[in-house]
Amino acid sequence: MSNIYQPDLMTITKIIQEAPGIKTFHLKFQDENVASNFSFQTGQFGEYSAFGAGESTFCIASSPTRPDHIECCFREVGKVTTALANLTEGDTIGFRGPYGNTFPLDDWRGKNLIFIGGGIALPPLRSVIWNCLDLREQDGRFGHISIVYGARSVQDLVYKREIEEWNQMENVTMVKTVDPGGETDDWDGHIGFVPHVLENDFKPDPENTVAIVCGPPIMIKFTFEALERLGFKQEQMVTTLENRMKCGLGKCGRCNIGSTYVCIDGPVFTATELAALPQEF
Amino acid sequence: MKTATLNKSDLGKCIDLLVQADLRVIAPRLQPRLDEDGPDAIDVLTFTEVDSGEGHQVGEGLLPLNGVKEFLFAKHEPLFAYEKRGKKIEIIPVHHEYPQTVIIGVRPCDAASIASLESVFSDANAGFEDPFFTERRSRTTFITYSCTAPDASCFCTSVNLSPDSAKGSDLHLTEIGDGRLHVEVISKAGEAVAKQLQDLLEGEGDQAAREKAGAEVSEKLTRIRDSAPIMDWLMDTANFDDEMWQRLGEKCIGCGACTFACPTCHCFDIVDENKGSKGYRVKFWDSCQFDHFTLHASGHNPRDWQYKRYRNRFNCKFKIYPEKFETPGCVGCGRCIRACPVNLDITEYMAEVAHKAANPSAMKADQDSE
């Protein structure tokens, strides 16, 4: 009998301090069998355990096109994340997953993509960004790729090196912004909230474009509104939700929005799907 | 379907036989009481593991306080143990050796609830099977017993069940007068149990008497609602923000008694219980009525008001279950009504919704005029 609640063990191979209180883990399965049978798609999430503290839900922040390890990125807020943050390289954590649905990459063929993220919500986007960049490299299946990313202040920006990398890339437009008051003297990006910068400074063309939004609920709401004003249609807007979860298996009953379980039916939703749901997220 | 009759007075012997057959038997029983407890004292009827038929309350009283839920979906379930050794961790699986169990004296509503739980925990739900539930389920036989006297809080007929329903049952007993019971074998497991009891079973049952008895009890139910329009009304997202949710739900104090007493509520939480460098992960009941249930780490809470939590519970019973699992989420046992300290009554919600569903324009006008 297999126990769906029992995690597989993974070793932390590398830890990167992204920002104060935010860390990235590189993880590898300890069991070869598990490693060889494991696969995931972008957008999916997992349950990470710090033994002795419990489990916490984060998306898989790495791209399935780079399968040698998986990454997760989290902020130290609760008991589990604090316990995770106290781990060092070489330590063991538990992993269950992958769970949930994926970004509909096939639907995006031939389209321009805009990734819009705020704060700690870049990790889920990072997975799909690299996935799309890698796929575009392979067969040019996507058009132009833009990334709009904002955080409260410069030091809260995560993946600073990759932001620079994307900034340097040709045919990638990187728009970075910080909230007013969060800038430093040498800040070369925008200043303002993400929806505002998007609408007033970046002004993307909705034509043949898909916008992928990730962030806190309030940001998603305002960004969708901004996009609609720019002429985006609901089916052109995709987001991923991060409701509180315990099991990730559609059983523990806390991530539901109406009869939609974010852990099974999500976490990726189009704006159309969201609009059909009760407004309780 | 095989039928037979059984003397009601032989129920104790039935239990004895089952115990002798090395089965774990769970039957309703009164909890022991101290003498002269004063006027507060009340009889406490619960399903308990018994080792003989003595003092059983099968067919007596109405509903035991606990449903049969806790015998399948344990209120506390260790998932596995672990031990930390430096950087390494060893996971020690839990051994599942659940005894073959018979639960006797289950009321039809409780029996029906098992199907609802099964739909959540079986692999039919997104392909994930809760091994603890399904293992227990496969080793448990339910002997149900038709209700003879519903109380004021019962409303099973409102959710398409009846006091004599055999849904979810393996072996079904109905009183047909003269101290006789009509016995129906519903499933294979029931047949196996019936075999153990065959010395006590006699001839054929009396189908007509059984139906008559059932119908008589149904008529005694006072809370009769039509649940059919409820789901349709709930499906309309606009109604999600209807004024009734707050009006009816504001007195809710979020105690969670309804969810814990409910035979179909299945929410749980998982934590690690740690002792130094080892411990175990445990799954235990939780409730959607608690404020931190949906609280995000960021401090955002999608269900910040208590009435929203109760709205979720109502939706869960009448929309999510039917829509997602195609089973009713409510079996009309009335435990939540009895348990509620502030008399929040799910049937009032049902009535309100049914009324709104029946008179959409009238309600609209009402609101406009306000």
Add this chain to the structure above:
Amino acid sequence: MIEEIRNQARQLLENGEVDVVIGYAEGSDPSRTTPIFVRKAEDVEKLIYDSRCINSLPIYLNKRHEYTRKGWKKSAIIGKGCDIRAIVQLIAENQLKRDEVYILGVPCEGVVSHPDKWDGSLHDGNRASKCTGCDVMTPHETDFFPGEKPEVDRSKPYEVTSPKVANLMELELDKRFAFWRTDFDRCFKCYACREVCPHCSCNVCITDETTPSWIDPAAHKKGIFSWHLTRAMHLVGRCTGCGECTRACPMDIQVDLFNQRMKEVVQESYSYKPGYSLEDKHPLITYKVDDREDFIK
């Protein structure tokens, strides 16, 4: 009596003196009543009061119900004596300000111990044990009281302990333990006892604490024991004896016996009764140099 209360409530609402009147209304079946928030003067007719009104309404005054209380600057509340004790205790603990609440006191003859025991009248067979020897049937702290308030001598310790406490104390230790073990076996930690308690007002309950997890949240024996011990310990010298915890328990565990016992202990040891003075400090945060220490080596 209720007419006078209704009139006063109507006046308060009409004058805009209070935003809401918290009271009792008929419940969904004849033996039950339910809390009601009356916001409009015309709705005061819904208010009732009789021996079925068991609920302790002050729990709605607790800060925990901040969302329900949103927009209530001042509320009027119908209070029987024991509830007013709870209100007083809330004020003493700074969970409520005296001027935020208008107390409509009711003369109380006792309440029924359980709705199921209601047979149309109150008598010795169904009166809650907390009402025996109650000294606040004429409430002590009110803004409005129908009729004249008779003088009541409240200096003596009140005797409202359930006979069951004495029964239990007479048992041998292991029998007493066995009694609780059977009761606690039923507990599934729904925390209804916590949520109905007018005095549980922490933003984060100690049992929801994870750093550290004081009480194992799972409903196993240790977790259940620890929870009930902690709950009782937190209420030492604060519990005003409304008995709601027992009534709310869906498993009919008599958790308030703990509180009643502790009330006895506090009264014996420190001659303290909670809920009578707005300035009270409960006995665990005060001390006397010559407190009893007969158990200390």
Add this chain to the structure above:
Amino acid sequence: MAKIGVFVCQCGNNIARTVDTAEVAKYCSEQDGVVHVEDYKFMCSAPGQEMFKKAIKEKGLDACIVSACSPKMHEATFRNAAEAAGLNPFKVEIANIREQCSWVHDDKEVGTVKSKDLTKMMIERIKFNKPLERYVMPLTKRALIVGGGIAGIQAALDLAQAGVDVHIVEREPSLGGNMARLSETFPTLDCSQCIMTPRMVEVQNHPLITVHAYAELEQLSGFIGNFRARIRQKAKFVIDDLCTGCGECWEKCPFSTESEFEMGLVKRPIIYIPFPQAVPTVPVIDKTECPKILKDKCGLCADVCGPDCIDFTQQDEIKEIDFGAIIVATGFQLMPNVYREYGGWRPPHMTPKKLTAKMRKALPRSDAGRLVDVINGLEFERLASASGPTGGQIRRPSDGKIPEIVVFIACVGSRDCNKGVEYCSKICCMYTAKHTMLYQHAVHHGKSYVFYMDIRAGGKGYEEFINRAQDEGAQYVRGRVSRLTKKGDRILVKGADTLTGQAVDVEADMVVLATAMVPQGDSEQVAQTLGIGYDKHGFFSEQHPKLMPVESSTGGIFLAGACQSVKDIPETVSQASATAAKVLALFSKDEMMRDPEVAIVDQEKCMNCWDCVTVCPYLAIERVELKDRNGNFRKWAAYVNPGLCQGCGICNTACRSKSIELMGYTNEQVYAQITAFGGDII
């Protein structure tokens, strides 16, 4: 996971004898989070500490356990070493395997197992140790002295001579206190005024000392190093700066009332200085008696005043001054009630007008039944004082007759919890002996009797002094006096001699009661104003009876003199100097370092029941309003002032919502220790 280093010390053979340290080290190395283990002969030695530092640096340890002797011995040593190696000192814990294992258990196996457990418990605990930073607090280098008696004067001079800015608040119009009342002092019989007044003048003239005479401390806020005092300068109706102290006014004043300084033995004018040598020599007008102020009649003093410094419109003035430390020297009074018990009629030296109407009524008003010639020690001092009302002649108050027979009764009100206080007032034996001598010197033919319980004369030259008194004619009778009654113009003293077992009746011309020393009547109120502890008698409590006898329970407030307990002058002076030394030590740094092991509040969790505020012995917890981003009130919450917190953790336990954590002893740390205990010991 944490990188923990464990250092097991053998302590020569002290630990190694009954603890297998190698085994302990091996066990620790297997523990979760432990990356480095040492087993060494003397961890506290210089090479041991070097090894400790090296390991921290090279292995990048983020926490260290030293399994060695009691933390009382070397916690500071290793914390300092850690700090030197760049590790936060509060990430070092000591597992006590010497005092708790090797020295108390003979069996090596037992000692080893217990050592493992203790170390393991610490390993689990230290995972939750937070790096703590010491608080740096600003420091106001100005001291406030409450009370201008000998204690206050001594402390002020000591501090000022060391260059500290000092303020003295004295509620009477002059410095001097009780000592100024004394005639001569034991055991040398030198004149009190003679040694006192020069010091008072020195205070007055010292540039660093500011005297606030006729002023009271009204409120004190802040904490050690940062107090703010609200001082009420009571209206003197005389302009300080203009007054020359010529004395015209008080000599001309036509009205009079009982003199407080003279214990009511004589009258004083309404505009007055308490005694001729008063410092400052600025008179004050008693506004409760002055007809000009009460009824707008008279005003003679203003007419005669040359510099024109009388101002009847003067108001009380409030001064707010910052201080870094406070010395409380409010002194004592003689027990008022016992005095009445023995038939005396005068209230305590604070004069009847300060009594309530009810008390006034209770006092005998007429001659009937009152014993005018029963006086207390301080009154006797005034009678014996050369500057006193009788010019040093001992005359009894009723008729001015020189008393032929004087009875001195010791222990009046002391050592008897039924009639007074249970403690010994300590100085009475000595001053009674002194009184007999003063009396014998003044009235050579007089006869003095002393009724006493025991003679307590532990001090340099004290026992000799008692002997001398006896030699000089005082008759000591061991026994108590049962009652005093009036007999003609004499007082019949009914007593007993417990040594002979016989009743002793003496007809005395005058009776002097050696009344118990008690704190000032308002000492509890003062203690509450200052936020310091006091005992059931009203004496201020010292921080520790043995080791911190001059510190009050609140940091930065020190106690000098009889306000803390009964004392004679030398003791008072030495304590006063001790407080000065404490203040100087506090002021020796430019800013204050505070131990970070203080309580902090999780203000979001706080449910503001203020239980913590109630229990805090140091008044360190404040109620603060939390605001949202827009500055609107959001909620109340407790805040622990780290300057005041002493780290006892009482609030932590009292907090039901567990929103207070005592740094260094957090719930998680203790919890980890408990769980480690349960987890591995089988």
Add this chain to the structure above:
Amino acid sequence: MGKKIEIHDFEPKIMAFVCKWCTYSGADLAGTSRMDYSPNVRMIRLPCSGRIDPQFMIKAFEQGADGVFVSGCHPGDCHYNEGNYYARRRNTTFRQLLDFNGIDIERIEFSWISAAEAIKWTEVIDAFTDKVRELGRHPQYNDDIVDPYAQFLVQKKQESA
């Protein structure tokens, strides 16, 4: 010195919560004076007996302690003036609560031990250990708790046997 360690069938686990000013120092003095006492006790050092939360005691019992020992400065000697008075009240009520629950309060000992009372410390600890040893394993808190880890241990033991 030199008390023979007796081997008993059951050795209780005793958790001691002590104040660092008085009792911990008293225990230190017992060490410095080479006094022998029962090795069953494990001390947790806290600033004051007023810091001893009943929660700690509950947790200690939960974690398998057979006895809990609480100690601080004598009344009036508290380093923080009044912490031990609060501790006294808390324990008075907590003991009554446990008693009402049917838990043997003989398993909780409260004692005032000053820094000088090393002899008292050893005597009280020895007496308490003996008493708890007599009482045996704490039945109320340690029976039939589903502990997979314990199950695993038992199984391992059986396998190896």
